[in-house]
Amino acid sequence: MATGDADFLAERFEAHRSRLRAVAHRMLGSATEADDAVQEAWVRLSRSEGESAGREIDNMAGWLTTVVGRVCLDMLRSRRSCAEEPLDDWTPAPSCEDPDPARDALLADSVGVALLADSVGVALLVVLDTLTPGERLAFVLHDLFGVRYEQVASIVDRTPEAARQLAGRARRRVRGAQEPDVDLARQRKVVDAFLSAARDGDFVKLLAVLDPDVVARSEAGVVAGAAAVTAVASSFAFVGAVVRPALIDGATGLAVLFEGRVERILGFTFVRGGRIAVIDVVADLDRISELEVKLL
Incomplete structure (x- = not known):
């Protein structure tokens, strides 16, 4: 040139x-x-x-x-x-x-x-x-x-x-x-319903608590949309583990325990109307150690 x-x-x-x-x-x-x-x-x-x-x-x-x-x-x-x-x-x-x-x-x-x-x-x-x-x-x-x-x-x-x-x-x-749902009592009801539906494989009930544009993120990648998240939601039940509701940095989520130790967490972002907009699955123990996790 x-x-x-x-x-x-x-x-x-x-x-x-x-x-x-x-x-x-x-x-x-x-x-x-x-x-x-x-x-x-x-x-x-x-x-x-x-x-x-x-x-x-x-x-x-x-x-x-x-x-x-x-x-x-x-x-x-x-x-x-x-x-x-x-x-x-x-x-x-x-x-x-x-x-x-x-x-x-x-x-x-x-x-x-x-x-x-x-x-x-x-x-x-x-x-x-x-x-x-x-x-x-x-x-x-x-x-x-x-x-x-x-x-x-x-x-x-x-x-x-x-x-x-x-x-x-x-x-x-x-x-x-811009309109997050910060009502802890409502969050707890949604999380309980999510866990129950995931364990039972009840897709209809799962869809009822998920925002249509929900995103699930983990180290494995990103899944977007209620239908897609629902299709993989049974894995969130973590067969063989104890799953407990927990406060994670002040918001209601789920803690997955193996032999009494928290080894995975599910953090949720809620929107008004009591639906889950974002699911963050964290398995990195260093990241978990940086969070405040209180079992409920």
Whole structure:
């Protein structure tokens, strides 16, 4: 590539860097990984064929957003399969230098909470971590950055309607996360009903206590949707073990005991209406030791 073309390409890329980093940070929740994703986008752009690389890309913002989206999607899928955590602690998301009032209005209308385009709080990042990679990408790109469903669909290899459904499921979870159910008495009833239904293999009763978009997470991976979680719920009974309701960091959950020792816990996130939105199965003893577990 000629020096003039390289300089031109670098200038076009730098014009979009801040937005790309904002997209990547919201996708990944990690400043370090966001920088890696943006750098990978630059590498792919600079390797484009032809001496006029970059000049023939009419919509550079859309092209780069698609590349960064695909890179982030691969990173999220890898993180899920390897049960990894982000490389660094949460830091405020980088400011996006091209504010969009229409996008802000979309946030207020569709999500129902004041999510500003130039920042993402810890609470939202925690909720985003409960989403599948596809849901997270669809929600971030469409709801936070106004990317059309057709473009989202091309990144996740789905139809535009499927991309719309991914964003919709994510949106409902974000909205529901703003209204947690903190009533311990109601939590206990839901947990007891969940355990009883899991032991009996009663799928109808399980569905009654699960949010339609429930997510179950463990070291083995993520299962999303009430039907899918119900299909594997019998494993939560842990045959041969003693399962007891417990307060886990102040919320009602389940403790699995082997020979009197807590070796696994099920932490629940509840939404208003007494349903389970998230199930976290933790078997790592070091992680369990960091939690306050009180048997009930």
